[in-house]
Amino acid sequence: MIAYAIYFAAGCFGLAFLMNLWKIATAEGVGDRVLALDTMVINAIALMILYGLANGTEIFFEAAMIVAMLGFVSTVAYARFMLRGNIIE
Amino acid sequence: MEQVLDLLITFFLVIGGVFGLVGSFGLIKLDDPMSRLHAPTKATTLGVGGVLIASMLHAYAYEGHLSWHELLIALFLFLTAPITANFIAKAHIHRHETPDSLPLAGGDRKWATHDTPPDEQEAASPPADRG
Numbered sequence: 644m645i646a647y648a649i650y651f652a653a654g655c656f657g658l659a660f661l662m663n664l665w666k667i668a669t670a671e672g673v674g675d676r677v678l679a680l681d682t683m684v685i686n687a688i689a690l691m692i693l694y695g696l697a698n699g700t701e702i703f704f705e706a707a708m709i710v711a712m713l714g715f716v717s718t719v720a721y722a723r724f725m726l727r728g729n730i731i732e
Numbered sequence: 733m734e735q736v737l738d739l740l741i742t743f744f745l746v747i748g749g750v751f752g753l754v755g756s757f758g759l760i761k762l763d764d765p766m767s768r769l770h771a772p773t774k775a776t777t778l779g780v781g782g783v784l785i786a787s788m789l790h791a792y793a794y795e796g797h798l799s800w801h802e803l804l805i806a807l808f809l810f811l812t813a814p815i816t817a818n819f820i821a822k823a824h825i826h827r828h829e830t831p832d833s834l835p836l837a838g839g840d841r842k843w844a845t846h847d848t849p850p851d852e853q854e855a856a857s858p859p860a861d862r863g
Contacts, residue, residue: 674823
């Protein structure tokens with residue numbers, strides 16, 4: 644039962660990932676692209692955790708943690724660049 | 733007991749998957765940039781939270797110990813998602829809105845992105861050179 648639930652969730656997040664890629668390709672403004680990239684990072688974290696869950700290893704949690712931090716910092720840096728034209732003043 | 737845990741894990745996985753899908757679908761479906769901000773920052777974060785809770789319960793049910801890594805990731809995501817949304821909204825206000833096109837902020841001041849605080853207005857008698 645759990646195996647099918649993992650497949651279902653992985654399918655949902657994979658489809659969400661494709662939607663984000665579509666949004667990045669067709670967005671009008673740069674703000675939408677940053678938002679889509681941020682969502683893509685979150686979906687990637689979910690896919691990593693699902694992969695670790697399916698294989699029964701715990702090593703992917705560390706990777707997911709690092710990806711979460713990198714995603715947050717890069718999104719804030721990009722938004723900061725849009726806002727001020729500069730990241731560190 | 734194991735059956736109940738299995739049901740809970742399945743429930744959280746399915747809920748998480750559905751919310752993740754809804755979040756990204758809202759990103760391409762909604763037509764206003766500011767309403768587009770809602771779907772990924774709220775629904776997707778909830779979806780990831782569901783998957784993380786399922787992973788915690790899975791470690792408890794099959795390895796005998798409650799794993800705390802997931803809680804750390806969930807806490808981090810739940811803390812950073814509003815900050816990200818706030819930054820993107822501020823960038824949108826800065827680039828696409830004027831003080832007249834926004835609703836009133838309440839009080840005498842403008843929205844914070846457009847507003848210069850009174851102490852900075854006094855200090856900036858020569859135009860500040862930025863960048």
